[in-house]
Amino acid sequence: MKILTSVLTASCILLTVVATQAQSDSVRITQNALVYADSLVKTDSFGAWSAYADLAQASVIKYWGGKQGYIDHILQGRGRTRSAIAENSPELKMLQLVNVLNDEWQCVIRESLYFHKDDQKYHFITCFVGQSKDGGETWRLFDVSYNKVANIIYMFPEIQGDLAIREAVILTPEQELAQEQATAGKKGAVKK
Numbered sequence: 001m002k003i004l005t006s007v008l009t010a011s012c013i014l015l016t017v018v019a020t021q022a023q024s025d026s027v028r029i030t031q032n033a034l035v036y037a038d039s040l041v042k043t044d045s046f047g048a049w050s051a052y053a054d055l056a057q058a059s060v061i062k063y064w065g066g067k068q069g070y071i072d073h074i075l076q077g078r079g080r081t082r083s084a085i086a087e088n089s090p091e092l093k094m095l096q097l098v099n100v101l102n103d104e105w106q107c108v109i110r111e112s113l114y115f116h117k118d119d120q121k122y123h124f125i126t127c128f129v130g131q132s133k134d135g136g137e138t139w140r141l142f143d144v145s146y147n148k149v150a151n152i153i154y155m156f157p158e159i160q161g162d163l164a165i166r167e168a169v170i171l172t173p174e175q176e177l178a179q180e181q182a183t184a185g186k187k188g189a190v191k192k
Contacts, residue, residue: 025136026097028136029097029105029132029135029136030094030097030107032132032136032137032138032139033094033097033105033107033109033130033132033136033139033141034092034094034109036055036130036138036139036141037092037109037111037128037130037139037141038092039051039055040052040055040128040141040143041089041090041092041111043055044074044078044143049071049074049075050067050071052071052074053067053070053071053074055139055140055141055142056070056140056141056142057131057140057141057142057155057156058140059155059156059157059158060142060155060156063154063155073146074143074146077145077146078146080170081113081115081122081124081145081170082115083114083115083116083117085116087113087114087115087116088113088114089113090111090112090113091110091111091112091113092109092110092111093109093110093112094107094108094109094110095107095108095109095110095127095164096108096163096164098160098162098163100158100160102135103132103133103134103135104131104132104133105131105132105135105136106129106130106131106132106159106160106163107129107130107131107132107139107163108127108128108129108130108163108164108165109127109128109130109141110125110126110127111124111125111126111127111128111143112124112125120172121172121173122170122171122172123170123171123172123173123176124145124168124169124170124171125168125169125171126143126144126145126168126169127143127144127165127166127168128141128142128143128144129141129142129144129152129156129159129163129165131156131158131159142155142156144165144166144167144168145168148167149165149166149167152165
């Protein structure tokens with residue numbers, strides 16, 4: 001009986017250690033991915049286009065015909081969300097983190113920022129899709145807002161099909177308020 005109790009206790013301790021290690025790994029991997037996402041945001045805001053392209057997956061750069069083609073594509077699309085005034089830094093949040101293979105991870109990070117155009121405030125929400133092939137230490141990311149979600153499979157063929165990637169949206173304050181009210185209404189209906 002004592003042997004059985006000892007084996008069960010040792011098994012429980014081992015499972016606890018393994019679960020704690022896995023949890024701390026995902027926290028570390030999430031933090032690393034968010035650091036790389038912040039680098040992507042900063043290179044975009046400072047116009048460091050070579051460094052911006054260096055943060056993307058090779059397949060995404062290849063899709064746009066090389067590094068310069070990718071940079072030209074980004075420059076063409078970035079004007080729609082550039083503010084006329086200085087804005088706060090965007091908010092970054094990990095939406096999904098998936099372990100594809102032993103050392104390969106993929107993620108979806110939400111970027112939320114506000115910008116002003118023609119004296120109107122807008123809320124811009126986009127996603128970054130990321131991949132790490134070294135256990136979450138380094139990441140390659142790209143901004144979905146410069147692309148169509150339907151085209152991502154062609155740009156990034158290794159992508160997991162179950163990643164929740166959404167199209168980028170630009171909301172006026174009225175649209176944002178309506179969306180918040182609809183979400184609050186749904187939550188209220190569920191609680192009844």
